[in-house]
Amino acid sequence: MSPTSPAGSPPDVGVVVPAAGRGERAGAGEPKQFRAIGGVPMLLRSIRPFASHPRVAEIVVVLPALWARKPPAWLAGVAGGRLRVVSGGDSRTVSVLNGVAALSPACRVVLVHDAARPFVSVETIDAVIHAASDGHGAIAAIPVSDTLKRADATGQLVAETVDRAGVWRAQTPQGFPRSQIEAGYQHWRDHGAVPDVTDDAALVEAAGFPVRLVPDRATNIKVTTADDFVIAEALAGQ
Ligand code: CTP
Numbered sequence: 001m002s003p004t005s006p007a008g009s010p011p012d013v014g015v016v017v018p019a020a021g022r023g024e025r026a027g028a029g030e031p032k033q034f035r036a037i038g039g040v041p042m043l044l045r046s047i048r049p050f051a052s053h054p055r056v057a058e059i060v061v062v063l064p065a066l067w068a069r070k071p072p073a074w075l076a077g078v079a080g081g082r083l084r085v086v087s088g089g090d091s092r093t094v095s096v097l098n099g100v101a102a103l104s105p106a107c108r109v110v111l112v113h114d115a116a117r118p119f120v121s122v123e124t125i126d127a128v129i130h131a132a133s134d135g136h137g138a139i140a141a142i143p144v145s146d147t148l149k150r151a152d153a154t155g156q157l158v159a160e161t162v163d164r165a166g167v168w169r170a171q172t173p174q175g176f177p178r179s180q181i182e183a184g185y186q187h188w189r190d191h192g193a194v195p196d197v198t199d200d201a202a203l204v205e206a207a208g209f210p211v212r213l214v215p216d217r218a219t220n221i222k223v224t225t226a227d228d229f230v231i232a233e234a235l236a237g238q
């Protein structure tokens with residue numbers, strides 16, 4: 001048994017999987033989340049470790065409207081009665097908001113995990129659930145190891161080298177006590193001018209809550225470009 005899933009802990013975790021994007025940077029073809037990696041659709045790979053986790057009560061998959069009307073049959077197969085499907089919005093933020101709204105009140109802890117990360121480990125999921133169950137927002141993240149440069153206005157010349165000390169790359173899953181992620185999204189709605197954000201922790205931070213860093217594995221890549229599919233195929237073959 002996992003040390004973070006003590007006997008008797010009720011399944012009170014709701015997982016929101018935003019999968020309503022168009023995958024434009026991945027190139028032409030069907031949206032990247034439905035493409036196969038090692039013969040298995042990326043979205044299915046991304047959901048599987050949550051579907052078999054003892055703390056997970058519900059998985060809400062947020063799909064493009066057309067797909068939400070007729071979800072792929074393999075989706076029901078992986079999560080059974082714990083699965084819900086809802087339609088996404090024009091931005092990831094709205095898609096996640098739709099997903100959180102679809103969770104039943106029994107879900108006291110909310111995890112958000114991008115459909116574009118098909119190689120998340122159970123250890124990372126456990127650590128994020130552990131922190132969020134303790135009352136703290138927590139994000140899977142990796143300390144930056146590359147040297148960072150800021151470009152000038154032309155985008156072609158280096159303007160400066162950026163100090164990378166203390167800089168982390170935010171990944172998913174990201175987990176929060178439900179009240180905190182709801183407060184984060186309420187804050188976002190109240191400040192209509194806030195530009196679209198690329199992760200959920202940014203909203204929870206803006207609402208004034210501390211967010212913990214959970215060291216993640218480099219294999220939990222986000223599949224964004226055609227090159228990432230090459231890396232993903234190699235990871236799937238291991
Ligand atoms: N996403 C979503 N709703 C949107 C936009 C994105 O649910 N309106 C989801 C994507 O499906 C993905 C995750 O958010 O699982 C992270 O987004 P990203 O990697 O940027 O995927 P896309 O937006 O699909 O890709 P691109 O930006 O290249 O079009």
Ligand code: MG
Nearest residue numbers: 021022023092
């Ligand atoms: Mg996007």
